[in-house]
Amino acid sequence: MPILIFADHDNASLKPATAHAVTAAAKLGGDVHLLVAGRNAASAAEQAAKLAGVAKVLLADDAAYEHALAEPVAALLVSLAPGYSHVLAAATSVGKNVLPRVAALLDVAMISDITAVVSADSFERPIYAGNAIATVQSADPVKVITVRTTAFEAAAATGNAPVESVAAVADPALSSFVSAELSKSERPELTSARVVISGGRGMQSGDNFPLLEAIADKLGAAVGASRAAVDAGFVPNDYQVGQTGKIVAPDLYVAVGISGAIQHLAGMKDSKIIVAINKDEEAPIFQVADYGLVADLFKALPELQQAV
Amino acid sequence: MKILCAVKRVVDYNVKIRVKTDQSGVETSNVKFSMNPFDEIAVEEAVRLKEAGKATEIVVVSIGPAQAQETLRTALAMGADRAILVQTDVTTEPLAVAKVLKALVEKEAPGMVILGKQAIDDDCNQTGQMLAALLGWGQGTFASKIAAGDGKVAVTREIDGGLETVDLKLPAVVTADLRLNEPRYASLPNIMKAKKKPLETITSDSLGVDVTPRLKTLKVAEPAKRQAGIKVPDVATLVDKLKNEARVI
Numbered sequence: 331m332p333i334l335i336f337a338d339h340d341n342a343s344l345k346p347a348t349a350h351a352v353t354a355a356a357k358l359g360g361d362v363h364l365l366v367a368g369r370n371a372a373s374a375a376e377q378a379a380k381l382a383g384v385a386k387v388l389l390a391d392d393a394a395y396e397h398a399l400a401e402p403v404a405a406l407l408v409s410l411a412p413g414y415s416h417v418l419a420a421a422t423s424v425g426k427n428v429l430p431r432v433a434a435l436l437d438v439a440m441i442s443d444i445t446a447v448v449s450a451d452s453f454e455r456p457i458y459a460g461n462a463i464a465t466v467q468s469a470d471p472v473k474v475i476t477v478r479t480t481a482f483e484a485a486a487a488t489g490n491a492p493v494e495s496v497a498a499v500a501d502p503a504l505s506s507f508v509s510a511e512l513s514k515s516e517r518p519e520l521t522s523a524r525v526v527i528s529g530g531r532g533m534q535s536g537d538n539f540p541l542l543e544a545i546a547d548k549l550g551a552a553v554g555a556s557r558a559a560v561d562a563g564f565v566p567n568d569y570q571v572g573q574t575g576k577i578v579a580p581d582l583y584v585a586v587g588i589s590g591a592i593q594h595l596a597g598m599k600d601s602k603i604i605v606a607i608n609k610d611e612e613a614p615i616f617q618v619a620d621y622g623l624v625a626d627l628f629k630a631l632p633e634l635q636q637a638v
Numbered sequence: 639m640k641i642l643c644a645v646k647r648v649v650d651y652n653v654k655i656r657v658k659t660d661q662s663g664v665e666t667s668n669v670k671f672s673m674n675p676f677d678e679i680a681v682e683e684a685v686r687l688k689e690a691g692k693a694t695e696i697v698v699v700s701i702g703p704a705q706a707q708e709t710l711r712t713a714l715a716m717g718a719d720r721a722i723l724v725q726t727d728v729t730t731e732p733l734a735v736a737k738v739l740k741a742l743v744e745k746e747a748p749g750m751v752i753l754g755k756q757a758i759d760d761d762c763n764q765t766g767q768m769l770a771a772l773l774g775w776g777q778g779t780f781a782s783k784i785a786a787g788d789g790k791v792a793v794t795r796e797i798d799g800g801l802e803t804v805d806l807k808l809p810a811v812v813t814a815d816l817r818l819n820e821p822r823y824a825s826l827p828n829i830m831k832a833k834k835k836p837l838e839t840i841t842s843d844s845l846g847v848d849v850t851p852r853l854k855t856l857k858v859a860e861p862a863k864r865q866a867g868i869k870v871p872d873v874a875t876l877v878d879k880l881k882n883e884a885r886v887i
Contacts, residue, residue, distance in 0.1 A: 390813065400767065400777050423797040427779045430732065439733050439852035442762045452856060457760050458655045462664050465856040471687050504776030505812070508792060508803040520799075525887070531672035549887060557816065567782065567796045567817060574756060574816065575677075576798070582886040587750065593653065599864060604883045605876065611869075620867035633873040636886060 331415035332361040332385070336407060338424045339366060339374035341396065346522040347420035349487075352381050355418050358446040361385040365410065365496075366578035367403050368457055373609035382489040392404070392498035397507040398424050402499075404431035409499045411436055411472050415450070418449035420474035421577075422521075429476055438470035439484035450565070459573040459596035490577060492521045513568050515553075517543075521554035525582045528571055529564070530594075531626055532557035532608065533588020536564035541631040542586060548638050554578065556588045572597035587627050588614025607631075639749035639786070639808075640695045643718065644739055645677040647702050650761040660855040664759075673709045676754025678716075679814040682786060682821040684752050685717035692786045695719050697746055699850075701738050703731050707745040709838060714832035719839040726849055732760075733840075733848040736768035741845035743773060746810065748872030751793065755780050755813040766813035782817040804817035810870040 333355045338345040348364070355362045362383055366375040367390040375389040388410070394402040406426070411417055417432060419425030421443045429515040431438035445463070446454035450468040453475065520526060527546050529539055539553065546553050554576070555569040571578055575595040583601035587592060590613055592605070598604070599618055606619035610619050623630060644839065649655060650670040658665055673681075678830030687693040698718040700706040703725065710721035724738050741750060756763035770777035778784070785792040786808075794803045796815045806812075824832070840850045870876045880887045 359671055397802075397804075400770075400779070404771065404861065423780065424761050424793075425850045427767065430764035431771040433764070434733060434736055434768035434771035435734075439731055440762070440764050440768075441853070442764060456650070456861070457858070458664060459656050459758065459761065460861060462858050464858045465859050467854040467856055469853065469854070470852060482653040502774070504774075504807050505778075506805045508805055510797075510800065561816065566800060567815075568798060568800050573758070573761065582880065582884070593651070602866075603708050603880070603886050604864075605880070616826070616869070617866055618864045621879055622867060622869045623873065624869060625873075630873055634877070635872055637877040 331414065333358050333416045333418060334410060334414040335362060335364045336417065336419040336428065337364050337374070337378050338367045338422045339368060339371065341368040341371045341375055344374050344377040345422065346519065347422045347479045348378070349381055349484035350482045351418050351477045352383050352421040353482040354444065354477040355416070356383045358416055358450050360415060363388055363451055364391065365407070367395040367398070367406055369393050374434060376486035377498060379491040379493050380487040380489050382486045384489055384491045387491055387493045388496045389493050390496045394498060394501040399505050399507060400427045400431050401459065401504045402501040403428050404435060405499050405502055407432045408435045414472060416473045418475050418477055420479050422551070426472060427477045429474055433474035436472055436474065436600060438472055438474055439468060439491050440474045441466060441468060442476050442629055443478045443552050444475055445478050455633065459592050460599065473604050478577060480577055513566055517546055518550065520550045520552040520576050521578055523548045523580055525551035526554050526578050526580045527551050527584040527586065528554035528556065528588060529559055530588030531558040531562065533559060533564055537605070545635045545638060546633065548635065556594045584633065585615050588615055589613045590618065639693050640691045640697065641687060641750040642743060642748065643681050643696060643698045643710055643713065643753045644751070644753040644758045644765070645681065645698055645700050645713050646674040647671050647700060647706040648674045648795045651675055657858055657860045661716050661859055663855070663858050671705065672756045673712050674754050676756055676814050678821040679712045679719060679816070679818050680752040680754050681716050682819045683814060685825055686819065687843050688717065697722065697744055697748065699724065701726060701740065702724050703727050703734050708744055710837055711832050712824065714835045715829045716822060718739055721843060723837065724841045724842055724845070725839050726842050728849050729851060730849055731853060732762050732768055733852060734847070736763050736772055737847045737858055738842055738845060738849065739769050740772045741847055750809060753813050754813050770811035778804060778806050778809045778810060778812040780815040781812050782815050784812055784818070792834035
């Protein structure tokens with residue numbers, strides 16, 4: 331049976347996370363179909379059609395799907411699910427919101443945040459903030475799964491799948507979109523950046539984040555933060571890297587003024603190279619860092635900006 | 639409006655967990671347990687809604703072992719009015735918990751259910767969404783702000799790109815994210831008072847819900863360990879290593 335992936339997009343373009351879910355789906359065996367549910371979402375569907383390994387794109391274009399509200403989108407997915415062995419989505423805020431609703435409506439268990447496909451019915455997923463890895467097996471007729479994007483490479487944009495329209499289903503009309511406050515940035519997206527530089531409580535104030543941003547701009551990096559820095563109001567919530575924030579695994583992760591609580595490590599410890607800059611040499615972040623620099627960040631950061 | 643909150647007893651967030659040597663699970667004996675931090679935020683929000691005159695009664699529910707009574711007492715000490723323990727020794731999965739909660743919602747008829755967005759043990763992030771689905775209610779997940787109005791609630795949600803606000807018809811399910819509030823510490827007089835608040839213990843069978851797990855855990859293993867690296871003396875050495883040894887910049 332084919333596999334259905336629920337695409338994450340903003341109508342104009344496909345989120346990079348979806349390309350990682352395609353790679354996970356390819357390991358399950360079966361044709362991969364991608365559902366793009368949106369409003370005026372033809373260009374997102376076109377990008378979806380280019381992902382290698384996608385056999386078909388389903389486009390449900392309707393006003394009810396413009397903001398990916400969980401209630402109407404889950405109703406649509408449930409109507410399509412009987413033809414599929416698996417329903418997947420990237421574990422983004424949209425996937426995490428919608429897929430459990432789909433699973434419950436199908437009366438099946440859900441498997442969150444898989445990091446490996448063992449077989450078509452068995453998967454690895456992190457528990458306890460990544461301090462243990464569980465292998466779970468599902469006997470349900472449809473497996474509903476979110477995919478941790480850092481654990482799977484992105485599918486290449488070398489495909490050319492047909493786009494087929496599917497009809498909208500009745501909107502349960504339980505919710506409505508009011509507004510969105512999206513952070514605007516010229517820098518790469520945190521979850522897909524090659525280099526991430528994050529600040530923690532040690533930054534002392536949001537006014538000091540430009541010290542990180544100046545380095546980020548030289549390296550083409552995204553800027554992240556620990557929970558402490560977000561809770562203190564230094565930066566907005568979408569900067570948060572950690573167990574319950576964003577999970578990142580860039581080639582280079584630079585942790586500045588971050589002590590390294592397990593909840594933060596859960597979000598970045600799969601990075602290829604980790605650099606820690608902290609004035610406390612006992613900080614637990616040094617236990618996972620490839621290169622540790624014990625220094626006052628207010629001295630080290632301007633030097634680093636000069637040197638890179 | 640009555641509010642129902644669900645709380646889970648989990649291994650305390652400060653505990654460094656250990657995987658059992660037979661790979662059957664995580665060591666939970668002689669380990670400190672606490673209320674799931676996100677559920678604490680959910681209870682706090684319910685108490686604030688009551689203090690603001692928007693809620694009339696707070697019923698707090700836990701599904702778990704007998705010791706979850708302590709978790710419920712904590713919620714009562716924070717300001718919940720009464721508690722229900724659905725006692726089971728089975729490892730509960732989100733779908734089973736959602737079914738139990740649905741049965742209780744049908745009995746209690748709350749105007750809103752508030753839960754934590756995720757339990758920090760299984761890290762599933764499913765129960766609230768599943769409950770909303772089973773009830774046919776709207777869902778406001780990852781909430782950083784709740785504004786209860788007449789017949790509806792505006793929920794501001796933490797999403798990948800920033801914040802999003804949705805209106806939900808009441809009754810509805812809301813799941814709490816980190817920035818919704820900062821939970822209070824229960825005062826000693828309130829802890830004493832909580833001991834006298836009603837706490838009812840029932841079984842999932844009495845609700846007619848099957849809580850048998852659907853997923854089979856084949857094994858639980860330690861994650862790959864990172865090798866500890868080296869300390870560098872200065873920024874120049876760091877940049878040299880990144881350029882010439884790690885070759886990442």
